[in-house]
Amino acid sequence: MPSSTVTTALRTPARRFAAAAVATVLAAGPAVLATAGPAAATGDHGGKAGAVVLRTGLDVSLLNKTVNVPLAVALNEVQAPASAEKTALTVKLDGVDGGQPFSVLRADVAKARATVDAQKAEGFTQLVHAKVHVPGLPLLSLIEVDQVTSKALCVAGKKPVAESNLLGSVTVLGKKVTLSAGGTTEIKVPGVGDVTLGLSNRSTTSTTAAASALQLKVSVNPLKLNVAEVNGEVTLAGATCESPKPAPTPAPSKPAQDDVTPQGTKGDRPVAQADLAETGGSSSTPYIAGGAIALLLAGAGAVALTRRGRTRA
Incomplete structure:
Protein backbone atom coordinates (compact mmCIF):
# COMPACT_ATOMS: atom_id res chain seq x y z
CA MET A 1 0.00 0.00 0.00
CA ALA A 41 -39.48 28.95 48.22
CA THR A 42 -43.03 28.67 49.52
CA GLY A 43 -44.61 29.75 52.80
CA ASP A 44 -47.64 31.27 54.55
CA HIS A 45 -48.05 35.00 53.94
CA GLY A 46 -49.50 35.45 57.46
CA GLY A 47 -52.04 38.21 56.68
CA LYS A 48 -55.39 38.45 58.47
CA ALA A 49 -58.62 40.39 57.93
CA GLY A 50 -62.07 40.54 59.51
CA ALA A 51 -65.32 42.46 59.21
CA VAL A 52 -68.61 42.70 61.09
CA VAL A 53 -71.74 44.71 60.31
CA LEU A 54 -73.11 44.82 63.88
CA ARG A 55 -71.93 43.53 67.26
CA THR A 56 -73.77 43.85 70.56
CA GLY A 57 -72.63 43.29 74.11
CA LEU A 58 -75.74 44.11 76.12
CA ASP A 59 -76.99 43.04 79.52
CA VAL A 60 -80.80 42.93 79.69
CA SER A 61 -82.40 42.96 83.15
CA LEU A 62 -85.96 41.84 83.67
CA LEU A 63 -88.43 43.81 85.78
CA ASN A 64 -87.75 41.81 88.92
CA LYS A 65 -84.02 42.55 88.44
CA THR A 66 -83.15 39.06 89.61
CA VAL A 67 -82.52 37.76 86.10
CA ASN A 68 -79.99 39.17 83.63
CA VAL A 69 -80.19 38.00 80.03
CA PRO A 70 -77.09 38.67 77.92
CA LEU A 71 -77.59 39.85 74.37
CA ALA A 72 -74.27 39.16 72.63
CA VAL A 73 -74.78 38.77 68.89
CA ALA A 74 -72.90 39.57 65.69
CA LEU A 75 -74.35 40.12 62.23
CA ASN A 76 -72.35 39.20 59.16
CA GLU A 77 -69.10 38.62 61.03
CA VAL A 78 -66.49 37.12 58.68
CA GLN A 79 -62.80 36.23 58.68
CA ALA A 80 -60.74 36.18 55.49
CA PRO A 81 -61.27 34.92 52.94
CA ALA A 82 -65.06 35.33 53.18
CA SER A 83 -67.97 37.67 52.59
CA ALA A 84 -71.55 37.93 53.85
CA GLU A 85 -74.68 39.94 53.16
CA LYS A 86 -77.74 39.67 55.35
CA THR A 87 -80.16 42.53 55.90
CA ALA A 88 -82.10 41.33 58.96
CA LEU A 89 -81.12 39.80 62.30
CA THR A 90 -83.55 38.49 64.89
CA VAL A 91 -82.91 36.84 68.26
CA LYS A 92 -84.92 35.25 71.06
CA LEU A 93 -84.48 36.16 74.73
CA ASP A 94 -86.08 34.07 77.44
CA GLY A 95 -88.45 36.16 79.54
CA VAL A 96 -88.55 39.03 77.05
CA ASP A 97 -91.81 39.55 75.11
CA GLY A 98 -92.90 36.02 75.88
CA GLY A 99 -89.87 34.52 74.17
CA GLN A 100 -90.94 35.80 70.75
CA PRO A 101 -88.29 36.60 68.08
CA PHE A 102 -86.89 40.06 68.56
CA SER A 103 -85.49 42.18 65.70
CA VAL A 104 -82.08 43.67 66.47
CA LEU A 105 -81.24 45.12 63.04
CA ARG A 106 -82.93 45.76 59.72
CA ALA A 107 -81.20 47.38 56.75
CA ASP A 108 -81.48 47.79 52.99
CA VAL A 109 -77.81 46.81 52.61
CA ALA A 110 -75.59 45.07 55.17
CA LYS A 111 -72.28 43.85 53.69
CA ALA A 112 -69.14 42.44 55.25
CA ARG A 113 -66.07 41.36 53.29
CA ALA A 114 -62.58 40.17 54.27
CA THR A 115 -59.82 39.34 51.77
CA VAL A 116 -56.16 38.34 52.12
CA ASP A 117 -53.41 37.60 49.62
CA ALA A 118 -49.61 37.71 49.59
CA GLN A 119 -49.54 41.52 49.13
CA LYS A 120 -52.40 42.85 51.30
CA ALA A 121 -55.17 42.15 53.79
CA GLU A 122 -58.43 44.13 53.80
CA GLY A 123 -61.62 44.21 55.85
CA PHE A 124 -64.68 46.16 54.62
CA THR A 125 -68.25 46.77 55.86
CA GLN A 126 -71.21 48.79 54.60
CA LEU A 127 -74.63 49.61 56.04
CA VAL A 128 -77.39 51.47 54.17
CA HIS A 129 -80.69 52.64 55.75
CA ALA A 130 -80.16 50.64 58.94
CA LYS A 131 -82.23 50.57 62.15
CA VAL A 132 -81.03 49.02 65.42
CA HIS A 133 -83.42 48.01 68.23
CA VAL A 134 -82.94 46.91 71.83
CA PRO A 135 -85.34 44.83 73.96
CA GLY A 136 -88.21 46.78 75.49
CA LEU A 137 -88.39 49.36 72.67
CA PRO A 138 -90.07 47.55 69.79
CA LEU A 139 -91.33 50.71 68.08
CA LEU A 140 -88.49 53.11 68.89
CA SER A 141 -85.11 52.58 67.25
CA LEU A 142 -81.98 52.83 69.33
CA ILE A 143 -80.23 54.33 66.29
CA GLU A 144 -80.99 54.90 62.61
CA VAL A 145 -78.30 55.70 59.98
CA ASP A 146 -78.48 56.48 56.27
CA GLN A 147 -75.11 54.99 55.29
CA VAL A 148 -71.88 54.02 57.05
CA THR A 149 -68.74 52.27 55.79
CA SER A 150 -65.51 51.11 57.40
CA LYS A 151 -62.30 49.82 55.85
CA ALA A 152 -59.04 48.49 57.26
CA LEU A 153 -56.22 48.01 54.72
CA CYS A 154 -52.84 46.43 55.50
CA VAL A 155 -50.30 46.25 52.66
CA ALA A 156 -47.07 44.33 53.19
CA GLY A 157 -44.19 46.70 53.90
CA LYS A 158 -46.45 49.79 54.21
CA LYS A 159 -48.23 51.60 57.04
CA PRO A 160 -51.75 50.18 57.65
CA VAL A 161 -54.77 52.41 57.00
CA ALA A 162 -58.07 52.53 58.91
CA GLU A 163 -60.98 54.71 57.82
CA SER A 164 -64.72 55.12 58.41
CA ASN A 165 -67.29 57.29 56.66
CA LEU A 166 -70.74 58.42 57.73
CA LEU A 167 -73.10 59.78 55.10
CA GLY A 168 -76.50 61.30 55.77
CA SER A 169 -78.35 61.77 59.02
CA VAL A 170 -78.23 59.91 62.32
CA THR A 171 -81.20 59.48 64.65
CA VAL A 172 -80.83 58.24 68.25
CA LEU A 173 -83.90 57.33 70.33
CA GLY A 174 -86.06 59.29 67.92
CA LYS A 175 -83.90 62.45 67.98
CA LYS A 176 -81.74 63.61 65.07
CA VAL A 177 -78.24 64.36 66.27
CA THR A 178 -75.12 66.09 64.96
CA LEU A 179 -71.98 64.09 65.65
CA SER A 180 -68.61 65.61 66.44
CA ALA A 181 -65.57 64.11 64.73
CA GLY A 182 -63.00 62.67 67.11
CA GLY A 183 -65.26 62.96 70.16
CA THR A 184 -68.47 61.64 71.71
CA THR A 185 -72.04 62.87 71.70
CA GLU A 186 -74.48 62.29 74.58
CA ILE A 187 -78.18 61.91 73.95
CA LYS A 188 -80.64 61.89 76.83
CA VAL A 189 -84.31 61.13 76.44
CA PRO A 190 -86.41 61.49 79.63
CA GLY A 191 -88.28 58.34 80.51
CA VAL A 192 -86.32 56.28 78.01
CA GLY A 193 -82.60 56.43 78.69
CA ASP A 194 -79.17 57.71 77.74
CA VAL A 195 -76.86 56.93 74.81
CA THR A 196 -73.25 58.01 74.40
CA LEU A 197 -72.28 57.89 70.75
CA GLY A 198 -68.73 57.79 69.38
CA LEU A 199 -67.98 58.45 65.71
CA SER A 200 -65.27 56.84 63.60
CA ASN A 201 -63.13 55.00 66.12
CA ARG A 202 -59.84 54.16 64.35
CA SER A 203 -56.51 52.70 65.48
CA THR A 204 -53.34 51.53 63.72
CA THR A 205 -49.98 49.99 64.60
CA SER A 206 -47.00 49.14 62.43
CA THR A 207 -48.74 45.96 61.18
CA THR A 208 -52.45 46.21 62.16
CA ALA A 209 -55.47 48.45 61.62
CA ALA A 210 -58.99 48.59 63.06
CA ALA A 211 -61.96 50.83 62.32
CA SER A 212 -65.59 51.09 63.43
CA ALA A 213 -68.05 53.63 62.09
CA LEU A 214 -70.14 54.03 65.24
CA GLN A 215 -69.83 52.88 68.84
CA LEU A 216 -72.70 53.32 71.28
CA LYS A 217 -72.71 53.04 75.06
CA VAL A 218 -76.30 52.29 75.95
CA SER A 219 -78.21 52.74 79.19
CA VAL A 220 -81.98 52.64 78.79
CA ASN A 221 -84.86 51.77 81.09
CA PRO A 222 -87.89 51.26 78.85
CA LEU A 223 -90.16 49.51 81.42
CA LYS A 224 -91.85 47.65 78.57
CA LEU A 225 -92.08 44.01 77.54
CA ASN A 226 -90.95 43.00 81.03
CA VAL A 227 -87.60 44.76 80.52
CA ALA A 228 -86.27 46.99 83.27
CA GLU A 229 -82.84 48.05 82.04
CA VAL A 230 -80.55 47.54 79.06
CA ASN A 231 -76.86 48.36 79.47
CA GLY A 232 -73.82 47.74 77.32
CA GLU A 233 -72.28 48.54 73.94
CA VAL A 234 -73.26 48.35 70.29
CA THR A 235 -70.75 48.60 67.42
CA LEU A 236 -71.69 49.33 63.82
CA ALA A 237 -69.51 48.61 60.77
CA GLY A 238 -66.27 47.18 62.13
CA ALA A 239 -63.21 46.17 60.09
CA THR A 240 -59.74 44.84 61.03
CA CYS A 241 -56.58 43.68 59.27
CA GLU A 242 -53.04 42.47 59.87
CA SER A 243 -50.27 42.91 57.30
CA PRO A 244 -48.90 39.91 55.41
CA LYS A 245 -45.25 39.11 55.95
CA PRO A 246 -43.03 40.86 53.37
CA ALA A 247 -41.50 38.57 50.75
CA PRO A 248 -37.92 37.59 51.69
CA THR A 249 -35.23 39.57 49.87
CA PRO A 250 -32.97 37.27 47.80
CA ALA A 251 -29.35 37.17 48.94
CA PRO A 252 -27.00 39.09 46.60
CA SER A 253 -24.92 36.86 44.37
CA LYS A 254 -21.16 36.76 44.94
CA PRO A 255 -19.35 38.77 42.23
CA ALA A 256 -17.06 36.79 39.95
Missing part, protein backbone atom coordinates in the same frame (compact mmCIF):
# COMPACT_ATOMS: atom_id res chain seq x y z
CA PRO A 2 1.42 3.47 -0.87
CA SER A 3 2.57 5.66 1.99
CA SER A 4 -0.09 8.31 1.29
CA THR A 5 -2.85 5.71 1.71
CA VAL A 6 -1.52 4.58 5.08
CA THR A 7 -1.23 8.16 6.32
CA THR A 8 -4.81 9.00 5.34
CA ALA A 9 -6.25 5.84 6.83
CA LEU A 10 -4.61 6.41 10.21
CA ARG A 11 -5.05 10.18 10.34
CA THR A 12 -8.82 10.17 9.78
CA PRO A 13 -9.78 7.95 12.77
CA ALA A 14 -7.43 9.88 15.02
CA ARG A 15 -9.02 13.21 14.13
CA ARG A 16 -12.52 11.81 14.65
CA PHE A 17 -11.50 10.40 18.04
CA ALA A 18 -10.01 13.71 19.18
CA ALA A 19 -13.06 15.65 17.95
CA ALA A 20 -15.35 13.30 19.86
CA ALA A 21 -13.35 13.87 23.05
CA VAL A 22 -13.63 17.68 22.71
CA ALA A 23 -17.37 17.41 22.06
CA THR A 24 -17.75 15.34 25.24
CA VAL A 25 -16.03 18.05 27.33
CA LEU A 26 -18.22 20.83 25.86
CA ALA A 27 -21.41 18.83 26.39
CA ALA A 28 -20.55 18.08 30.03
CA GLY A 29 -20.56 21.79 31.04
CA PRO A 30 -24.21 22.63 30.31
CA ALA A 31 -25.37 19.35 31.84
CA VAL A 32 -23.68 20.19 35.15
CA LEU A 33 -24.90 23.83 35.15
CA ALA A 34 -28.48 22.74 34.62
CA THR A 35 -28.53 21.04 38.06
CA ALA A 36 -27.37 24.17 39.93
CA GLY A 37 -30.56 26.30 39.71
CA PRO A 38 -32.14 27.88 42.85
CA ALA A 39 -34.92 26.04 44.70
CA ALA A 40 -38.43 27.58 44.79
CA GLN A 257 -13.33 37.22 40.43
CA ASP A 258 -11.63 37.62 37.04
CA ASP A 259 -8.15 38.55 38.25
CA VAL A 260 -5.83 35.82 36.95
CA THR A 261 -2.32 35.86 38.38
CA PRO A 262 0.79 35.11 36.31
CA GLN A 263 1.11 31.79 38.13
CA GLY A 264 -2.14 30.63 36.53
CA THR A 265 -4.32 31.03 39.65
CA LYS A 266 -7.61 32.83 40.23
CA GLY A 267 -7.53 34.64 43.55
CA ASP A 268 -6.08 32.18 46.07
CA ARG A 269 -7.22 29.06 44.19
CA PRO A 270 -5.88 27.26 41.12
CA VAL A 271 -7.70 28.23 37.95
CA ALA A 272 -9.19 24.76 37.42
CA GLN A 273 -10.64 24.65 40.95
CA ALA A 274 -11.96 28.23 40.77
CA ASP A 275 -13.74 27.64 37.46
CA LEU A 276 -15.19 24.37 38.78
CA ALA A 277 -16.62 26.09 41.87
CA GLU A 278 -18.15 28.99 39.91
CA THR A 279 -20.03 26.72 37.49
CA GLY A 280 -21.87 25.11 40.38
CA GLY A 281 -20.61 21.64 39.46
CA SER A 282 -21.74 18.63 41.43
CA SER A 283 -19.64 15.84 42.92
CA SER A 284 -19.68 14.04 39.54
CA THR A 285 -17.78 16.87 37.84
CA PRO A 286 -14.25 15.41 38.54
CA TYR A 287 -15.26 12.09 36.97
CA ILE A 288 -16.61 13.82 33.87
CA ALA A 289 -13.48 15.93 33.57
CA GLY A 290 -11.27 12.87 34.10
CA GLY A 291 -13.08 10.95 31.38
CA ALA A 292 -12.69 13.86 28.98
CA ILE A 293 -8.94 14.08 29.69
CA ALA A 294 -8.61 10.34 29.08
CA LEU A 295 -10.35 10.75 25.75
CA LEU A 296 -8.01 13.62 24.83
CA LEU A 297 -4.98 11.51 25.73
CA ALA A 298 -6.31 8.65 23.67
CA GLY A 299 -6.74 11.02 20.73
CA ALA A 300 -3.21 12.28 21.17
CA GLY A 301 -1.96 8.69 21.21
CA ALA A 302 -3.77 7.96 17.98
CA VAL A 303 -2.13 10.99 16.36
CA ALA A 304 1.26 9.75 17.54
CA LEU A 305 0.63 6.30 16.07
CA THR A 306 -0.31 7.93 12.78
CA ARG A 307 2.94 9.84 12.67
CA ARG A 308 4.95 6.72 13.59
CA GLY A 309 3.25 4.70 10.88
CA ARG A 310 3.98 7.42 8.36
CA THR A 311 7.67 7.45 9.39
CA ARG A 312 7.98 3.67 8.99
CA ALA A 313 6.31 3.87 5.61
